[in-house]
Each structure stands twice: as C-alpha cells, then as structure tokens.
Amino acid sequence: MQLEVIKDYVELCKPRVVALMILTSIVGMALASSGAISLKILVLGNLGIALGACSAAAINHFADHRIDRFMQRTQNRPVAQGRISTFNTVVFAAVLGILSMWILMHYINFITALMTFLSLIMYAGIYTCYLKYATSQNIVIGGIAGASPPLLGWLAVTGQMDPMAWVLVMIIFVWTPPHFWALAINRFDDYAKAKVPMLPNTHGILHTKKFILYYGLLLLAVTLLPFAIKGSGLIYLLLSLMLNAWFLWWICKLLWSNAATEKRIARKVFNVSIIYLMLLFVALLLDHYFIV
Amino acid sequence: MVRSATLKILLSVACLWSFFVIGLGAYTRLTDAGLSCPDWPGCYGHVLVSRSSVVSHKVQPSQAWSEMVHRYFAGTLGILILMSLFFLGLWIKQTECYAPLLPAGVLLALLIYQPLLGMWTVTEKLLPIVVTQHLLGGLAIFVSLWWIRLVIYHEGFYRVKSQQVGLRVVASLALLLLFIQLFLGAWTSTNYAAMSCSAFPFCSLTPWQADFKNAFRLGFSSGVNYQGGILSDNARMTIQMVHRYGALVVGSFLLAWSVAIIFISNNKRFIQAAFWVIIFLLLQVALGIANVLLERPLLIAVMHNLMAALLALSTVNLAFFCFHDKLKESA
Numbered sequence: 001m002q003l004e005v006i007k008d009y010v011e012l013c014k015p016r017v018v019a020l021m022i023l024t025s026i027v028g029m030a031l032a033s034s035g036a037i038s039l040k041i042l043v044l045g046n047l048g049i050a051l052g053a054c055s056a057a058a059i060n061h062f063a064d065h066r067i068d069r070f071m072q073r074t075q076n077r078p079v080a081q082g083r084i085s086t087f088n089t090v091v092f093a094a095v096l097g098i099l100s101m102w103i104l105m106h107y108i109n110f111i112t113a114l115m116t117f118l119s120l121i122m123y124a125g126i127y128t129c130y131l132k133y134a135t136s137q138n139i140v141i142g143g144i145a146g147a148s149p150p151l152l153g154w155l156a157v158t159g160q161m162d163p164m165a166w167v168l169v170m171i172i173f174v175w176t177p178p179h180f181w182a183l184a185i186n187r188f189d190d191y192a193k194a195k196v197p198m199l200p201n202t203h204g205i206l207h208t209k210k211f212i213l214y215y216g217l218l219l220l221a222v223t224l225l226p227f228a229i230k231g232s233g234l235i236y237l238l239l240s241l242m243l244n245a246w247f248l249w250w251i252c253k254l255l256w257s258n259a260a261t262e263k264r265i266a267r268k269v270f271n272v273s274i275i276y277l278m279l280l281f282v283a284l285l286l287d288h289y290f291i292v
Numbered sequence: 293m294v295r296s297a298t299l300k301i302l303l304s305v306a307c308l309w310s311f312f313v314i315g316l317g318a319y320t321r322l323t324d325a326g327l328s329c330p331d332w333p334g335c336y337g338h339v340l341v342s343r344s345s346v347v348s349h350k351v352q353p354s355q356a357w358s359e360m361v362h363r364y365f366a367g368t369l370g371i372l373i374l375m376s377l378f379f380l381g382l383w384i385k386q387t388e389c390y391a392p393l394l395p396a397g398v399l400l401a402l403l404i405y406q407p408l409l410g411m412w413t414v415t416e417k418l419l420p421i422v423v424t425q426h427l428l429g430g431l432a433i434f435v436s437l438w439w440i441r442l443v444i445y446h447e448g449f450y451r452v453k454s455q456q457v458g459l460r461v462v463a464s465l466a467l468l469l470l471f472i473q474l475f476l477g478a479w480t481s482t483n484y485a486a487m488s489c490s491a492f493p494f495c496s497l498t499p500w501q502a503d504f505k506n507a508f509r510l511g512f513s514s515g516v517n518y519q520g521g522i523l524s525d526n527a528r529m530t531i532q533m534v535h536r537y538g539a540l541v542v543g544s545f546l547l548a549w550s551v552a553i554i555f556i557s558n559n560k561r562f563i564q565a566a567f568w569v570i571i572f573l574l575l576q577v578a579l580g581i582a583n584v585l586l587e588r589p590l591l592i593a594v595m596h597n598l599m600a601a602l603l604a605l606s607t608v609n610l611a612f613f614c615f616h617d618k619l620k621e622s623a
Contacts (some may be wrong), residue, residue, distance in 0.1 A: 086555070110585040117578050125571045 013054035028153030143176030236287035464612035484521030
C-alpha cells in the first residue's frame with residue numbers, strides 16, 4: 001500500500017518528462033563550462049530545476065484533474081482517479097516549488113531561480129490554465145516553458161544569457177510542435193472528448209501533418225545553428241544531419257499515410273521525436289568533449 | 293441610440309491606453325525625467341521640446357521628450373475617458389441600469405484630480421505625497437475603467453442581489469490591504485528607497501534602529517527639491533522593510549483568498565478571476581525580489597509598476613464577483 005502511494009506521488013511529477021528536461025539542462029551546463037562541470041552546480045542546480053519542474057507537473061495534474069478523466073491517455077492519473085486529493089496535490093506542489101527556489105537561490109544564483117520560476121508560471125499557470133483552451137497554437141506558445149532547461153543549466157554555470165544558450169532553447173521550441181501534434185493526431189478522439197482545441201481537432205489531420213513537416217524543416221535549419229555560430233563542431237553537424245534525416249523520414253511517412261494507418265504512424269513519430277531530441281543533445285555533449 | 297458594443301470597445305481602448313500611460317509614467321520617473329520640464333503643461337513654455345530650450349536651459353532632450361510624451365498620451369487618455377463617459381451616459385439613459393454611476397463618478401473625479409497632481413508633481417518638485425497620489429491615481433483610472441466595463445458586461449448581476457456577506461467582508465479586506473501595499477510601493481519609489489537595502493530577505497536594520505517617524509512623514513516643506521530623495525539611509529531602509537513585510541502579509545492574504553475560492557467555488561467566472569490574481573501576485577513578488585537582487589534594472593522596475601496595475605486590476609475583478617456573483621452555482 002505504501003509503495004502505491006509513493007508511486008502515485010512520483011507520477012504527479014511526470015518523471016519521464018522531467019528526466020528529458022534535466023538531460024537538456026545538463027547539456028546546457030556542459031556547454032557553458034570550459035572543462036568539467038562543477039559538481040555542486042551539476043547536482044544542486046539540476047536538483048533545484050527538477051524540483052521546480054515536478055512542482056509545475058503536479059499543478060498541471062491538479063488543474064486538469066477533471067478533463068483527465070475524459071481522455072484515455074490520462075484517465076488513470078492519481079488526482080483524476082481521486083487516489084490523491086486536490087488539496088494534497090497543491091500542498092505537494094507548493095512544497096516542491098519552495099524547496100526548488102530555496103536550493104537555487106541559496107546554492108546557485110538568483111537569475112537561475114528567477115528564470116526557473118518564470119518558466120513554472122508559464123507552464124503551470126499560463127499554458128495549463130489558460131492557453132490550452134484558448135487557441136490551437138497553445139503548445140507552440142506554451143512550448144517556451146519546456147524549452148527553457150538548457151538556458152537554466154547555462155545560467156546556473158555562468159549567470160549570463162549567452163547566444164548559444166538561446167540556440168538550444170530555440171531547438172527545443174521548434175521541436176515541440178511536431179512532437180505534440182503527432183501525439184494529438186494519435187489521440188484525436190481523446191482531445192475531442194476533452195474539448196481541448198488541438199490543431200488536428202480545429203484544422204483537420206491533413207493540415208496538422210503539413211505543419212508537422214514545415215516545423216520539421218524549420219527544425220533542420222535551427223539545428224544547424226550550433227555549428228553556424230561555432231558553438232559546436234563537425235561531430236555535432238554530422239550526427240544532427242543524420243538525426244534530422246531520420247526524423248524527417250518518419251514525418252514524411254506520416255504525411256503520406258492514409259486514414260487507416262495515420263494514427264499508428266503518428267504515435268511512431270511521437271516516439272521518434274523523443275529519441276531524436278535525446279540523441280541530438282547527446283550529440284552536442286559528445287561534440288563538446290571530443291574534439292576531432 | 294448607443295450600441296453596447298461601441299461602449300465596450302471604447303472602454304477597452306481607454307483601459308489599454310491608461311495601462312500604457314502608467315508604463316510611460318514609470319519610465320519617466322525611473323529615468324529621472326520628471327523634472328526635465330520645470331513648467332506645466334508646456335516645456336519651457338513650448339508645446340514640443342524646442343531646440344532653443346534645449347540649448348539655453350541645458351535640457352537633456354531625451355528626458356524632456358520622455359516627460360512630454362507622457363503628457364501627450366495622458367492628455368489623449370483624458371479625451372478618451374470623456375468620450376467614454378459621454379457614451380456611458382447615453383447607455384445609462386437607454387438601459388436604465390444605474391450601477392455604473394459609482395465608478396463613473398470616481399472616474400470623473402480622477403479626470404480632474406490626476407492632471408492637477410501631474411502639475412503639482414512638477415511645481416512641488418517631486419514631493420513624495422504628491423507623486424505617490426499621482427501613481428495611485430493612474431492605477432485608479434485604469435481600475436475604474438475596468439470596473440465600468442465589468443458593470444456593462446454583467447448587467448444581469450444587478451437584478452439579483454448576492455447574499456454572501458462573509459465573502460464581501462473578505463473581499464473588502466483584500467481591497468484595503470491591496471491599497472495599503474500599493475501605497476507602500478509608491479512611497480518606496482517616491483522616496484527613492486528602492487535600492488536602500490541590497491540584502492535579501494532582511495535589511496541590516498534592527499527594529500529599534502528603524503526611523504518610522506521620518507519614514508512616514510506625509511507633510512511637506514515647500515521649496516525643497518525632492519529629486520533623489522531627502523530622507524536618511526535609515527528612514528529609507530525602514531520604508532523598504534515595511535514594503536517587504538507588507539508584501540508578505542498582503543501577498544499571503546491575497547493568495548489564501550484566491551486559492552480558497554478555487555477550491556470552494558464551482559463558478560467558472562470566480563475560478564478564472566482567482567487564477568489571474570494568483571498569477572499576477574506571484575509574478576509581482578518575483579519582480580520585487582528581482583528589483584532588489586539585480587539592483588533595480590530599468591526594465592524590471594517598470595514591469596514591477598505595470599504588474600502592480602495588473603494585480604490591482606485582477607483583485608478588483610475578483611472582488612467584483614465576490615460582491616455581485618454567486619460563489620457556488622446551484623447544480
């Protein structure tokens with residue numbers, strides 16, 4: 001029984017999402033450091049950022065607990081099912097949030113704490129409670145919050161906002177629409193039931209497929225930027241081109257799919273997008289530490 | 293015959309315009325441009341910043357222009373407000389809904405008093421009690437325009453009186469506390485106490501070192517130039533500390549009030565209103581802390597002023613629903 005409760009609280013934190021964010025934050029820290037990353041910053045900085053992201057995730061569970069019940073993907077979530085009360089969820093989120101701010105202010109620096117806080121407000125507040133229901137561009141605009149971890153990691157090391165940090169943010173920002181829209185095609189009926197205006201529901205699946213392609217092409221251009229501004233070298237360039245080709249191949253398959261296969265392929269595109277981002281950031285890391 | 297839609301658009305435009313004027317006012321004050329034109333309403337007697345005054349009086353052109361642009365936009369706001377009040381009058385006659393008369397009266401009074409305060413800001417050389425009222429007056433104009441808008445949009449509320457006495461008491465208390473904290477913020481700014489204390493969260497000032505008497509002296513001595521502030525370091529630190537403690541008390545109250553409403557209410561309008569209070573409150577606290585720890589960069593300071601306006605707006609908005617709408621709609 002105890003283990004089930006712990007598992008539920010962990011689920012409130014959206015661990016897989018936070019893990020991917022921390023990977024990108026570590027890469028931000030690595031690219032900002034000449035040589036090895038300071039252990040204190042690596043551990044305490046990421047702990048602070050992770051706790052903040054977990055806090056925001058818990059608020060998201062709270063805010064969405066009613067509509068989560070309508071969607072197959074989310075209907076078994078702890079608050080939707082009543083396994084954790086709304087009150088406990090809010091308290092949990094508040095505790096994590098305060099802890100996150102304290103760690104970042106005390107051990108890292110103020111600007112990291114401030115930008116982390118603003119990202120949380122953007123995601124848990126503006127996106128979850130307002131944007132989501134206001135426009136089909138909801139995840140495009142709200143994506144800036146999820147794109148911030150590389151900048152947060154960079155700020156934890158240097159305290160300054162350098163161009164390379166913003167390039168990393170832009171990569172994730174441009175990646176976010178194809179990532180979420182692929183999911184939205186796969187979960188078309190869920191979002192229709194929950195009455196959330198995702199692009200496939202408001203403008204049709206074909207329109208969405210086209211825009212996934214446009215963003216995929218834009219992503220190709222943006223992922224060239226690290227090399228273009230001389231933040232990264234040939235290793236990154238070659239790996240990123242291969243990854244982009246792989247991603248675009250699956251995006252094209254989605255575009256050419258028909259009504260019978262599109263939802264299955266959309267799910268595949270979603271999974272590919274996650275591995276794509278992971279490997280892209282690993283490529284940045286490899287390039288930074290192994291000079292040809 | 294005035295269409296409701298025309299009035300609503302006019303009010304929205306005036307409201308947005310007043311928000312912009314607040315930003316301009318903050319910018320003028322924060323770039324020390326408030327006294328760049330020693331007369332009012334002209335600048336050295338001219339409508340525009342003329343080259344002759346720049347040369348002969350050694351005026352800083354960018355500062356004089358900041359001040360004059362603020363005045364131009366404030367002047368046009370005055371015209372927009374007059375138009376709104378005129379159309380509002382027609383609307384009231386048409387609909388026989390007299391609820392907007394109270395906020396309209398407030399707005400009319402402000403329309404006269406605020407320009408006077410603007411004039412005295414210059415002629416009394418940034419006397420804190422004048423500049424404070426001028427800042428609060430700007431916020432009051434912004435909020436009153438929104439208030440009228442709320443009344444127009446929710447005409448139907450006035451046919452059924454809401455019974456929630458407890459909720460109305462809490463809302464009144466929230467408004468009072470908000471007003472006090474806005475006053476403290478303005479007082480901090482007008483006495484140049486914003487950067488008196490770079491430590492966070494506490495100042496290096498013990499309670500018995502604090503100079504409450506001088507910190508909150510509201511009276512005035514004429515002929516003194518208040519630019520840069522005239523108070524001692526201790527008095528300024530006192531003002532800063534009281535503003536921080538105020539943020540803690542008022543912030544906690546507003547947060548508890550809005551979170552409670554989100555949990556208790558099943559009325560979508562209430563929940564949305566409470567949500568915006570929470571968002572603006574959290575952002576305002578973050579900006580306040582950023583002002584201290586980043587040593588009051590211009591952008592953060594202007595945003596702190598604008599966020600105060602938004603916080604005031606959202607608090608009045610929520611209070612409006614507490615007074616006129618039902619917290620729990622019967623299923």
